Amino acid sequence: MSTARKVAVLKGGGSLERTVSLRSGARVQQALSRLGHEVIAIDPGQELVAQLHEAKPDAAFLALHGGDGEDGTVQGLLELIGVPYTGSGPAACMRCTDKALAKYLMREAGIPTPDFTAIRESAIRQLGVSAALGDIERLLGFPLVVKPASQGSALGVKFARSSDELPGAIVGALSYDRKAVIERYVKGRDLAVSVLDPATELNLASGPPLALPVVEAIPREEEFYNYESRYEIGMTTFVCPAELPEETTARAQQLALETYKLLGCHGVARVDLMLDDAGTLSVLETNVGPGLTETSLLPLAADAAGIGFEELVGRILASAFTR
Amino acid sequence: MDDRRRTRPQAHELARYEALFAARTRSMKSSAMREMMALTERPDVISLAGGLPDTSTFAPELYAQLMAQVASSSTAKALQYGPTEGMAATVGCIVDVMAAEGTQVDPSEVIVTTGGQQVIDLVCKALIDPGDVIIAEAPTYPGAVPTFGAYQAQVVQIEIDEDGMPIDELEATLDRLQREGRRPKFIYTIPNFQNPGGVTMSLARRRRLVEVARERELLVLEDNPYGLLRYEGEPLPTLYSLDAKNGSQPSGGSDLVVYLGTFSKIISPGLRLGWSVAPRPVLEKLNLGKQGSDLCSSPVTQMFVAAYFAEMGRESDPSQPEWVEYVERLRLLYRRRRDVMLEALEEHFGGRASWTRPQGGLFIWATLDGNVDTTDLLARSEGVAFVPGRAAYIDGQRGSSSMRLNFAGVPDDDIREGIRRIGKIMGGDTGLLGSLMGTRSTQSTETQPPTTATPAPPPDESTPLADVLELPRREGSNPAHKARRQRDR
Numbered sequence: 001m002s003t004a005r006k007v008a009v010l011k012g013g014g015s016l017e018r019t020v021s022l023r024s025g026a027r028v029q030q031a032l033s034r035l036g037h038e039v040i041a042i043d044p045g046q047e048l049v050a051q052l053h054e055a056k057p058d059a060a061f062l063a064l065h066g067g068d069g070e071d072g073t074v075q076g077l078l079e080l081i082g083v084p085y086t087g088s089g090p091a092a093c094m095r096c097t098d099k100a101l102a103k104y105l106m107r108e109a110g111i112p113t114p115d116f117t118a119i120r121e122s123a124i125r126q127l128g129v130s131a132a133l134g135d136i137e138r139l140l141g142f143p144l145v146v147k148p149a150s151q152g153s154a155l156g157v158k159f160a161r162s163s164d165e166l167p168g169a170i171v172g173a174l175s176y177d178r179k180a181v182i183e184r185y186v187k188g189r190d191l192a193v194s195v196l197d198p199a200t201e202l203n204l205a206s207g208p209p210l211a212l213p214v215v216e217a218i219p220r221e222e223e224f225y226n227y228e229s230r231y232e233i234g235m236t237t238f239v240c241p242a243e244l245p246e247e248t249t250a251r252a253q254q255l256a257l258e259t260y261k262l263l264g265c266h267g268v269a270r271v272d273l274m275l276d277d278a279g280t281l282s283v284l285e286t287n288v289g290p291g292l293t294e295t296s297l298l299p300l301a302a303d304a305a306g307i308g309f310e311e312l313v314g315r316i317l318a319s320a321f322t323r
Numbered sequence: 324m325d326d327r328r329r330t331r332p333q334a335h336e337l338a339r340y341e342a343l344f345a346a347r348t349r350s351m352k353s354s355a356m357r358e359m360m361a362l363t364e365r366p367d368v369i370s371l372a373g374g375l376p377d378t379s380t381f382a383p384e385l386y387a388q389l390m391a392q393v394a395s396s397s398t399a400k401a402l403q404y405g406p407t408e409g410m411a412a413t414v415g416c417i418v419d420v421m422a423a424e425g426t427q428v429d430p431s432e433v434i435v436t437t438g439g440q441q442v443i444d445l446v447c448k449a450l451i452d453p454g455d456v457i458i459a460e461a462p463t464y465p466g467a468v469p470t471f472g473a474y475q476a477q478v479v480q481i482e483i484d485e486d487g488m489p490i491d492e493l494e495a496t497l498d499r500l501q502r503e504g505r506r507p508k509f510i511y512t513i514p515n516f517q518n519p520g521g522v523t524m525s526l527a528r529r530r531r532l533v534e535v536a537r538e539r540e541l542l543v544l545e546d547n548p549y550g551l552l553r554y555e556g557e558p559l560p561t562l563y564s565l566d567a568k569n570g571s572q573p574s575g576g577s578d579l580v581v582y583l584g585t586f587s588k589i590i591s592p593g594l595r596l597g598w599s600v601a602p603r604p605v606l607e608k609l610n611l612g613k614q615g616s617d618l619c620s621s622p623v624t625q626m627f628v629a630a631y632f633a634e635m636g637r638e639s640d641p642s643q644p645e646w647v648e649y650v651e652r653l654r655l656l657y658r659r660r661r662d663v664m665l666e667a668l669e670e671h672f673g674g675r676a677s678w679t680r681p682q683g684g685l686f687i688w689a690t691l692d693g694n695v696d697t698t699d700l701l702a703r704s705e706g707v708a709f710v711p712g713r714a715a716y717i718d719g720q721r722g723s724s725s726m727r728l729n730f731a732g733v734p735d736d737d738i739r740e741g742i743r744r745i746g747k748i749m750g751g752d753t754g755l756l757g758s759l760m761g762t763r764s765t766q767s768t769e770t771q772p773p774t775t776a777t778p779a780p781p782p783d784e785s786t787p788l789a790d791v792l793e794l795p796r797r798e799g800s801n802p803a804h805k806a807r808r809q810r811d812r
Contacts (some may be wrong), residue, residue: 016702121755130759156702167759170692171752175699 004036007317008057008083010074012043015067016151016176024292025063031313032061035201044074053081055298059320060085060222061268061313063292071097071150084320096286099181100149103285104178104264111255112282114274115140116183118149121174130167136182137163144169148176159185169278188276190217193240193256194290194298196307197267199258199322201314202208207218207323209260211253212301238297240304252281267319270298345477347453369741372516372708374466374685375732376588380653388713389630397626405622407614409435409598412629417598419632421584423647424550426564428582428600431576434609437620439548439597442609443467445616446509446544446581447474449608456500456507460488462688462715462722464518464546467511472716478717479507485679487524488512490531497539509542509581514562515550516684519727523682526559533566536579542605546583550744551650553683554658563600578602586628588685589650594624657685657731660738664730665737671746675753678728685731688712690724695752697726701744701751707744727800 004295009032011025012018025041032039042051044064052060060083068074072090087094095101100118106111117136123129136144146169148156156176158169173180192215198219208284218237241249256271263286270290273283290298293314302312393401408414414433421428436442443466451457453475459467461480464488471478479500481492493510500507512532514524524532536543545562577600585597599609613619636644664687668678678689690712691697697711712725726745730738 124755124758133759134792158698168696170759171694171756172696172699174755175696175752206805 004038005253005317006038006040006055007032008052008055008060009041009063010044010060010069011041013064013067013069015065015069017066018199019064020062020291020293021069023294024065024263026200027292027294028061028063028313031310032317034299035314035317038318048074048079048285049077052078052081057083059083059317061180063084063318064291065291066151068184070287076163080237084323086169086316086320087267088265088269089323091111092266093288095263095269096265096269097150098179099147099285100179102183102234103183105262106199106259106283109258110261111258112280114184114186114282114284115245116181118179118181119170119174121178124170124174126275133163133166138271140182140184143187145183146170146173147183148173149181150177151181156322165225186274186276186282188274189242190219191215191244191252191273192217192270192297192301193252194217194266194301195256195269196302196312196315197322199315199318200311200316204318204322210305211256212298212307213241213304214249214252215240215297215301215304216244217297225232225249236295238295238300240297240300248275248279248281253284255281266323268298268316295302355358358658365406368615368706369733369737369744371728371730371738371741371781373473373729373732374595374711375729376592376653376685377732378591378593379654380656381591385631385634389627389634392630392634393623393626401623401626403622405619405625407434407619409458410435410622410625410629413596413625414598416628416632417584417600419644420551420586421582422601424547424561425558426561426582427567427575428563429576432572432574432576432600432603432606433531434599434601434606434613435620435625436597436599436613437617438592438595439546439583440470441510441613441616441620442581442583442597443470443511443544443546444578444601445609445612446542446605447471447476447610449605450508450542451476456505458496458507458510459717460512460517460520462712462725462727463511463717464513465710465714468714468717474809476508479506480717483517483520483523484524487514487517487522487528488532490528493532494498497535497541509544510536511544511546511547512562513546515547515559516552516681516686518548518684519686519710519712519803520688521679521681521686522688523556523559529559529565530561533562534676536566537569541579543580544583545580546586548583548585550584550590551685552654552657552685554654554661554681556682559565567796572602574603576600576602577632580631581605589646590628590631592630596620596628632702641728647702647740660730660733660735662685663735663738664728664742667742670748671742675746675749685729687728687730689726689728691726691749692724693751693753693756694724695756696723698723700748700752701727703748705748707741709745724784 009025009029012022029039029041040055040057042048060078062069062074062085064070064074070093072093075085076086076090091133095105103113103116109133119129144160144166146158146160156173159167159173160169170180194212196212197209199205216239218239220281252273255273259271260269265286265288268290270287271283272287273281273286275281290296292299299309299312349481411700413435414430417433418428418430438443447470451474455476457471457476457478459478459480461482463480479496481488481496497507512524517599532543543562549559561582563577563580563582566580567575572578582600583597586594587597601609632646635646635649661681665680666690672678674691676689676691678687681687698713701709710727712722713719713726715727716722
């Protein structure tokens with residue numbers, strides 16, 4: 001049996017994914033308690049540092065999604081005050097959370113990702129970006145997906161089917177972040193591969209990370225995978241393992257592992273991919289704070305790999321001690 | 324480790340629950356917007372989002388006194404179950420409130436409910452089979468949207484104008500539905516100071532609506548929470564009273580109008596007390612439905628209401644009892660706040676938006692020029708909250724450039740500051756869009772007229788006011804079920 005530890009579960013926070021985070025956190029707390037740990041819950045706010053100073057936990061379990069819980073801010077703070085924490089470090093968080101940066105890095109490394117460009121709000125105001133809209137159309141074609149560069153959920157994701165819709169989509173996406181990614185829309189199947197480090201609570205040995213079985217998300221009757229369906233039971237059907245040709249599964253897992261390494265992730269991450277109608281895979285984004293709710297993809301994939309929720313939580317906790 | 328887990332993996336929690344959930348849960352949606360609204364529930368945020376009256380106007384001493392009175396005179400009764408249809412004393416108060424609105428009702432046709440919201444639920448429960456049609460206004464009360472969804476209704480929304488629901492449009496829609504072999508079960512309308520539109524249905528349209536309902540034998544659900552909160556203009560008769568005049572009910576009540584009322588806006592929403600007045604056969608179904616839902620509404624708050632009306636001169640001076648004076652105070656307060664908001668809108672939204680000028684109620688509906696999505700605006704907004712227009716449309720898509728603003732629940736200064744803050748972010752958005760579109764129009768001359776300095780309206784907003792949209796019922800259809808079957812194998 002592993003040593004009982006005092007674990008601070010960080011959940012909630014001030015991001016748009018607060019509610020989901022609270023749900024993830026509540027489940028994590030239960031699992032940690034069942035694993036024999038002493039659990040304290042912290043909803044990061046003004047008092048975060050003071051609370052951590054006072055509680056002096058052995059580790060912080062980050063059940064935060066989006067915002068400063070996922071972009072490296074909280075991670076940097078935890079390093080500052082010397083609390084080991086689960087998941088990726090600040091640099092990897094920044095690389096993954098900034099979709100534009102992640103995509104530029106993937107492009108450089110030869111990992112397939114849909115064609116894209118990124119626009120900053122300041123560039124529209126100061127650098128005359130409007131004159132480049134024609135270039136965007138020419139380079140990427142329609143339909144286009146416009147995403148806030150740093151949002152973890154589908155909130156703020158806009159679709160532009162024609163040049164009329166593009167400016168509004170850009171401005172809309174920029175409501176959620178100062179930077180937007182404009183990406184060629186890939187029609188196809190929505191896949192996710194979660195990657196887990198091999199360390200467990202009992203054995204903190206390092207080794208190559210493990211790609212879990214592929215999950216396919218099949219939306220019900222929605223043209224696009226929308227925010228609601230992502231988090232509501234019954235709105236989306238998840239199939240795991242996804243019914244794919246063996247080589248496609250292997251390729252998806254390989255791409256996920258390559259991306260995980262490229263971006264420098266630690267502990268756990270979820271890599272989202274698209275399989276287009278021609279059978280080509282591309283990587284959309286990497287999530288360093290994957291959801292842990294009843295409807296989340298990571299627990300589903302872990303379960304399909306024979307890793308129950310408690311074991312999954314135990315493994316993620318181990319990542320705090322293997323950095 | 325538990326070995327069974329290894330040999331026979333349990334169904335994942337998600338799949339386990341999904342298999343158990345009713346089909347109707349698929350049309351019960353939580354929304355990203357709610358997520359965002361949750362973030363705005365901080366003390367530093369000025370919320371123009373709620374449907375709140377200002378409960379701080381209710382005297383704490385009076386509240387304490389009435390509660391003490393209920394306790395000392397009838398603790399046992401207050402703590403006991405009550406009749407499903409409500410306590411006689413409370414029904415008496417309801418009859419008085421309705422009389423104050425010029426509507427005579429028979430106490431035996433009243434049912435006390437847990438908030439007005441329960442009336443919507445019970446009417447759906449009594450009338451709606453999956454796939455049945457409800458006609459509603461567009462925009463409509465955001466709180467009715469999930470209820471309609473939960474009963475798997477097909478909702479056909481009719482776009483309102485400044486006189487409420489255009490009845491010719493209603494008739495055209497009813498004709499079309501008839502041709503398609505679909506029969507709506509009821510028409511849902513908020514005739515006074517509509518939520519969220521702020522408009523009031525004209526007398527001519529009220530008369531015609533009742534006639535149409537009569538001709539086609541349709542029920543009308545008249546949702547009237549704010550009727551007494553009129554700040555200007557002459558009160559208009561309720562649909563219930565208009566229909567009752569021609570009615571065949573022995574009670575003298577309406578044949579076709581189910582009336583929804585509430586104490587929420589004239590006393591307090593915390594009481595959770597509303598009511599319905601309905602034709603007897605409908606009333607019986609509402610009663611049966613309520614038995615299944617909650618047996619009865621809280622006797623504690625019902626007795627509080629009875630004590631309130633007794634104290635506030637129900638008996639003593641029927642011409643101007645004190646509770647009417649309290650409503651009058653609310654009216655003065657809210658009217659001033661409405662005017663403050665209208666003024667602030669003029670100052671901060673002027674030239675960039677249009678808005679309704681409600682004669683009463685709690686809400687103003689503002690629609691921004693151009694292609695600005697108010698859901699995005701809310702994401703950008705710091706320190707102010709409102710309800711994005713999409714919440715008032717069943718498809719969650721239309722109404723994207725509108726917002727609902729509550730002027731009743733916050734003090735004058737907060738109204739001014741809140742509107743100023745929204746105006747500021749709006750300016751940022753429009754400026755950004757302008758920078759993106761202005762240059763562009765000079766470049767692609769073949770498709771754009773040279774005057775596109777202002778953004779073009781989105782395609783679905785350029786249609787006239789009287790527009791009908793219809794949303795299909797969500798069904799647990801093909802790909803999803805197929806996928807689940809596959810997985811089960």
